[in-house]
Amino acid sequence: MSFDVQRVDSVTVIDVKGQLIVGNRQELKQRVLDELEGGARRFLVDFAGTGYIDSSGLGVLVSLSKKIREQGGELRLANLNEDLRTLFELTKLDTLFHIANNRDEALTSF
Amino acid sequence: MDVEPDWFAMAGNLTLELPTDLRTIEIVVESMIERGRNIGFNPDRLRLNLRVGLTEALTNAMLYGNRKDPDKRVRILAQFSPHEINIVVTDEGHGFDPVGVPDPTTPVNIRRARGRGIFMIRQLMDHVEYNARGNAVTMKLINGPGGPIAHAS
Numbered sequence: 001m002s003f004d005v006q007r008v009d010s011v012t013v014i015d016v017k018g019q020l021i022v023g024n025r026q027e028l029k030q031r032v033l034d035e036l037e038g039g040a041r042r043f044l045v046d047f048a049g050t051g052y053i054d055s056s057g058l059g060v061l062v063s064l065s066k067k068i069r070e071q072g073g074e075l076r077l078a079n080l081n082e083d084l085r086t087l088f089e090l091t092k093l094d095t096l097f098h099i100a101n102n103r104d105e106a107l108t109s110f
Numbered sequence: 111m112d113v114e115p116d117w118f119a120m121a122g123n124l125t126l127e128l129p130t131d132l133r134t135i136e137i138v139v140e141s142m143i144e145r146g147r148n149i150g151f152n153p154d155r156l157r158l159n160l161r162v163g164l165t166e167a168l169t170n171a172m173l174y175g176n177r178k179d180p181d182k183r184v185r186i187l188a189q190f191s192p193h194e195i196n197i198v199v200t201d202e203g204h205g206f207d208p209v210g211v212p213d214p215t216t217p218v219n220i221r222r223a224r225g226r227g228i229f230m231i232r233q234l235m236d237h238v239e240y241n242a243r244g245n246a247v248t249m250k251l252i253n254g255p256g257g258p259i260a261h262a263s
Contacts, residue, residue: 019136021135021136021165022132022135022165022169022173023132023133023135023136052161052165054162054165054166054169054227055166055169055226055227055230056169056227058226059222059223059224059226060223062221062222062223063223066221083157083158086158087158087162087230090230090233090234091214091215091220091226091229091230092215092220093220095220096220096221
């Protein structure tokens with residue numbers, strides 16, 4: 001897994017490439033926390049390049065969302081493939097996150 | 111990476127012993143999916159159901175069973191057929207009580223960072239059973255033309 005971070009207007013966009021799983025989830029978590037500590041408040045994680053997220057990866061997203069909300073910010077998600085949508089629905093995390101169909105939709109809805 | 115595969119395939123059966131190393135999980139899961147593809151298993155059920163079941167079972171075995179102890183091993187017994195895949199994942203821990211695992215989708219639990227792995231296994235594998243000690247999980251995935259959601263429990 002690798003990820004790119006860029007700023008689009010006021011939104012910090014994180015592109016995740018590869019699988020977000022137990023062996024690498026802490027890298028993403030720490031990077032987002034660093035951005036949060038640096039003052040960023042609006043986050044979009046783009047999963048266009050992500051095939052799979054395991055329960056540990058889902059847990060990191062839940063944890064980050066909570067920490068970002070505590071700082072008055074928001075974490076949104078975009079571009080989940082069919083399998084990822086299924087996992088979010090099964091775990092009911094689709095009720096917890098704002099999930100956009102694509103990046104533009106997510107950015108304009110902030 | 112020291113996976114040290116101890117494969118012996120005979121009539122679709124195989125065993126594998128892994129060190130407690132989270133980096134081995136993705137490698138093993140991908141090779142199991144490939145094995146399923148080679149016998150004509152529904153690719154949707156391999157890509158999601160088998161991946162979830164095996165990934166979560168191995169993660170639980172290493173993190174909570176073996177408590178990240180690199181000297182402890184995780185054993186996989188797998189039986190592949192065109193009709194079903196049966197997998198047993200065993201760790202060297204003291205076991206746990208699977209009955210006491212809370213539902214992670216309730217309003218009280220949904221904001222918790224942990225506790226979704228066993229739920230996901232149960233949702234996506236067709237049969238899930240733990241041994242009495244609680245350190246081995248047996249999972250069955252049935253082949254079929256349907257979508258990725260398990261069609262039995």
